[in-house]
Amino acid sequence: MTQRNEIETMPREPVIAIIGAGAIGAYYGGRLALHGHDVHFLLRSDYEHVRAHGWMICSCDGDFVLPAERVRVYRDARDMPTADLVIVTLKTTGNDRLAEMVPPVVGERSAVLTLQNGLGNEQRLAELVGADRVLGGLAFICANRGRPGEVVHTAHGLIRLGEYARPSRERAEWVAGLFNASGVRCQVLDNLQQGRWEKLVWNVPFNGLGAVLDLTTDRLIANPEGESLVREVMAEVISAARSLGLPLRYEMIDEQIAKTREMGPYRTSMQIDRQHGRPLEIEAILAAPVQAAEAMNVPVPQMQGLLRLARVVDGQ
């Protein structure tokens, strides 16, 4: 099969399912729907409101409304059509529900893309639908839910995605093409795992310490004690990734600290979850990387301590 053939087998008018339409799912699904795609949203908390009033997306890249008559929302995946592209944006704390949410929308040709945080999500989906269907993506976006049916997208939006088990890039290029044509910048990764670990270099210290200490990113590096702790955690993540054969550079630490200084005060999603008393994405963002490091006998004492404190704070 040549590249050309494979792309040509992709549906021109794909049915798209968004599984777990919180802020991230509503935003990306909303962009795809705004571009004319046939998007079906599975959601829970705002279901009644969105069914009656649609989505209101306040975006730094341009506000838009999806009126109720153009939004198809569902509470139960069994009511949804089979989708060509299934995009999983469920919070990882709800991963136990994936078994009932994903298989009903998966057909013979479906591709399943997880845009969830952290490690382990592709594996879990692979167990449910087969590894060959699975793609993974990193969403670099600041978006939160506002009032019911409202999403506030304040910055960024880039998606970087790649295949989980397939060697070919063709399907990933097709998915990236859908996003790029719909106003969402999207890049294809050669090595999804490397991309995931690179994102963890930032996410483990800033989500972890941010939630545990209840400090915004700027305050975590406001004094030398905080900066040195963040740097140590980052170094541990990089060491763990390198033990897995992923060539992460230690120079990333300087780059990420500098980038974070430029961002100003920023509340990570895990800090926000903590402030709202919601479950923290501990397994995907902290526990899975620690387990991976431990399996490779890489010492990660700061990450272990952080994981432990996160479990103390979780759900309080």
Next chain:
Amino acid sequence: MTQRNEIETMPREPVIAIIGAGAIGAYYGGRLALHGHDVHFLLRSDYEHVRAHGWMICSCDGDFVLPAERVRVYRDARDMPTADLVIVTLKTTGNDRLAEMVPPVVGERSAVLTLQNGLGNEQRLAELVGADRVLGGLAFICANRGRPGEVVHTAHGLIRLGEYARPSRERAEWVAGLFNASGVRCQVLDNLQQGRWEKLVWNVPFNGLGAVLDLTTDRLIANPEGESLVREVMAEVISAARSLGLPLRYEMIDEQIAKTREMGPYRTSMQIDRQHGRPLEIEAILAAPVQAAEAMNVPVPQMQGLLRLARVVDGQ
């Protein structure tokens, strides 16, 4: 010199100085003044208000007012009379100012009692006024400042005090007698250092973790992860104390956990300081115990981690 003689040399109408009259100083000094003692308060933030309106003490042991005409307040220790008993209740984060606050009120016969938190306060005072003058005490009290000139005393109040360097208990008995006669329960300790470390068994985990994680005491032990962490920190404090020859029992851990459960939700002083953006008493409550343990080669990894996180959070 017999016991009787030494007590008889103590002044019957002592001049008492309260150095650093926050909630603790105002409460204890207020009780002594209410009983008729000649009490002089050195204070900073509420000076103008207290000079004009006196103290209002809302106490679980009975509210009382000290009207302005009965309260002697000072902003500068050099304006104060020499005191027979100097009671230091300054927050330890202000210890740098002790050199200008204490010596001016110390005369030939003065006794100097520190009721400050943590370790190292007696040593510091000994350097300023001579070890023989110094007594130390532990204040088991829940009291906070309310509106200007107002102190809210919500629970407890016991003082346990002892000599720092003198072998005799006589002077300590005299000070305890002043408190007990004034409605403040006070016990004399045979071994002040042991008392200080026993209090640290509770203070290190609950003040430390409470401030760092911004959790009340009940929430710190609400899940198994939190309880086990608190227990490990307590065990480290006990091990450090035992290495110094102080016979603390590991059974304290069970007792303190049980006692803390009975207390219900409680914000430690360090958590309150953190919430108000005030400096944390890190040196006295966390750093000095860690240094003592390190000097004895006792491993205290949890305390070291906690100290580090406290320095990240401090002053944010």
